[in-house]
Amino acid sequence: MPSVYIKTYGCQMNERDSEAVAAQLVAKGYTLAQSEHVAEVILLNTCSVRDLAEQKALHKMENLAADVRRNRPNVVLGFLGCMAQSRGRELIDRLPNVDLVIGTQKFHRTADYLDDIIAGRRDQVVDVEEEKGSEATLREHLFNGKPADRSVTAFVSIMQGCNQYCTFCIVPYTRGAERSRTITDIVAECRELVGRGAKEITLLGQIVTSYGKRWSSSFSLPGTSPSPDKLKLELQRPGKSAFVQLLEAVNELEGLERIRFTSPHPKGYGDDLVEAYARLPKLCESAHLPLQSGSDRLLKLMHRGYTRERFVGIIEKLRRSKPGIGISTDIIVGFPGETEEDFEQTLSLAREIEFDQAYIFKYSQRRDTPAADMPGQLSTEMKEERNERLLRLVNEIADRNYKKLVGSQTQILVEGLSKKNSARMMGRTRCNKIVVFDGSDRHRSELMDVKITRAGLFTLYGDPAILE
Ligand code: 5AD
Numbered sequence: 001m002p003s004v005y006i007k008t009y010g011c012q013m014n015e016r017d018s019e020a021v022a023a024q025l026v027a028k029g030y031t032l033a034q035s036e037h038v039a040e041v042i043l044l045n046t047c048s049v050r051d052l053a054e055q056k057a058l059h060k061m062e063n064l065a066a067d068v069r070r071n072r073p074n075v076v077l078g079f080l081g082c083m084a085q086s087r088g089r090e091l092i093d094r095l096p097n098v099d100l101v102i103g104t105q106k107f108h109r110t111a112d113y114l115d116d117i118i119a120g121r122r123d124q125v126v127d128v129e130e131e132k133g134s135e136a137t138l139r140e141h142l143f144n145g146k147p148a149d150r151s152v153t154a155f156v157s158i159m160q161g162c163n164q165y166c167t168f169c170i171v172p173y174t175r176g177a178e179r180s181r182t183i184t185d186i187v188a189e190c191r192e193l194v195g196r197g198a199k200e201i202t203l204l205g206q207i208v209t210s211y212g213k214r215w216s217s218s219f220s221l222p223g224t225s226p227s228p229d230k231l232k233l234e235l236q237r238p239g240k241s242a243f244v245q246l247l248e249a250v251n252e253l254e255g256l257e258r259i260r261f262t263s264p265h266p267k268g269y270g271d272d273l274v275e276a277y278a279r280l281p282k283l284c285e286s287a288h289l290p291l292q293s294g295s296d297r298l299l300k301l302m303h304r305g306y307t308r309e310r311f312v313g314i315i316e317k318l319r320r321s322k323p324g325i326g327i328s329t330d331i332i333v334g335f336p337g338e339t340e341e342d343f344e345q346t347l348s349l350a351r352e353i354e355f356d357q358a359y360i361f362k363y364s365q366r367r368d369t370p371a372a373d374m375p376g377q378l379s380t381e382m383k384e385e386r387n388e389r390l391l392r393l394v395n396e397i398a399d400r401n402y403k404k405l406v407g408s409q410t411q412i413l414v415e416g417l418s419k420k421n422s423a424r425m426m427g428r429t430r431c432n433k434i435v436v437f438d439g440s441d442r443h444r445s446e447l448m449d450v451k452i453t454r455a456g457l458f459t460l461y462g463d464p465a466i467l468e
Helices: 012-027 051-071 082-087 090-094 107-118 171-175 183-195 228-234 242-251 271-279 296-301 308-321 340-353 380-403
Strands: 003-008 041-046 076-081 100-102 125-127 153-157 200-204 258-262 286-288 326-333 357-362 409-417 425-429 434-437 447-456 459-464
Touching: 003 012, 012 041, 012 076, 012 107, 012 153, 012 200, 041 051, 041 082, 051 076, 051 082, 076 082, 076 107, 082 090, 082 100, 082 171, 100 107, 107 125, 153 183, 183 200, 183 242, 200 242, 242 258, 242 271, 271 308, 296 340, 308 326, 308 340, 326 340, 326 380, 340 380, 357 380, 380 447, 434 447
Parallel strands: 003 041, 041 076, 076 100, 100 125, 153 200, 200 258, 286 326, 326 357, 434 459
Antiparallel strands: 409 425, 409 447, 425 434, 447 459
C-alpha cells in the first residue's frame, strides 16, 4: 500500500482531524511517510481563519505540484479541511495537479476516495457536501504517526461547527452548523484513550460552552447513542449545563489524571463552570478564554455577545475560586474601525488582567464575513504597529509573572522530549505552563514534582524535586 504524509495547518481541531485521517489510512494498510519527499500520497489539512494560513498552504501545494509534475508523476496530492471546504473546486481549477479536495464533513471518506484515485476509477474528487452525523464519524487516534499507546496527551472532539457568527470569522462557513456528540460517545472515546495510556485529555470544540445546545443527528444511528429522550432528561438538571455534566462524566474515568478544554466563550461561561474547577479534581487550573477586544464598541461590532465588564467578572470569579489559575486568550488587533481609543481599551484590559499567554492576531478580511465589508479597514502598517505594541505588553507581563514562579514547586505531567533541545524533557504544569528539565524518556508520562529554577519567555526550567 502507498505511503502517506499529512501536513497540518491551524488549530488543535485540525491536528485532531489529521490524526483521525492518518489512523483511518493506516487501518487500510497505508504506511506513514517520514517526509513529503518520500510519500506517495501528500495531503495538506488546511486552515482558513486568516489569509496567511491559506497562502501558506497554497504556496506549499504549488511547490509540491511543480515537483510532482516534473519528477514524481504518480504522487497523489490532496487538500483537506477548512480551505478545501471554502474554496472547493476552485482549488483544482487553480492547481490542476491536485487530485483530491475533501471538506470538513468528509474526512471519513478520505480512504475511499484515495482508493478510487489510485485504482484509476476516478480522476479527481471534490467533495465538500454537508453530511449529517459527520461529527461522530472520527473516533480513531494516531499520534505523530505513532500508535496511540505512546501518547500521554490526547485531543477529543466533542462537537463540530459554530452558530455564533462573529463578524470577523469564517468558521461557521467552513465548519458548518454547531452539532454536539453525545456524552456516552465522548466518554467511550476517552475511556479507550486512557486504556491506551493517555493521562491528559483536552476536549475540543469551537465553543465548548455551547456543548449540548444542538445535538448530533447521529441520535438516529443505532448503537452509537442513548435515546434522545434519555439524554434530554439527563440534561434537565437545573443549573447545570450539558458541558459541566460532560466534564463530570470524564472526571470519573479511572486512570485519567488531567482534563483540559478549549475554547469556551465568555457569553456562555456560567457559574457552574467556574464551580467545576473547585469540584472536579482532574480539571486543570487553566482557562483559554478568547477576548478579541477590550473595547465594548468593538465587541458589539464583532458580535461577541459580552462586554468588557462581563469578561473581567468571569476572570475574577475564576481567580477567586482557583488563585494562580493560568489564563490565556486570543486578541484581534486592527478590526475595521478600531480607533486608537479602542485599541487602548485592549491594552488597558491586558494590563488589568495580566494574561499568562495571549495569542495576538492582525485582523484579516475573510470572504463572506460581514466585517470584510465594514468601513474603516486599517492599513497593514497600522495593524503591525498595534500588534507589536500589544505583544510587547503581553510579553513584559508574562516575563514578570513567570519570574515570580522561580523557587516554587509544582506538579508537571511529562509529555516527552523538549522541542528546542532534544537532550531535555518537557512537561506542563496544571496551569498549562511548559517546564523543561534534565531527564530521560523513562520519565515520560509520569506526574512529577519539579522545583522551578529559572524562567524564560513562556517557558520555565526546573529540577525534579525531592520531597522532604
Ligand atoms: N482575522 C484575524 N484573526 C482572526 N481570528 C479569527 N478570525 C480572524 C480574522 N478574520 C482569530 C480569533 C480567534 C482565533 C482562533 O483566530 O482571535 O479566537
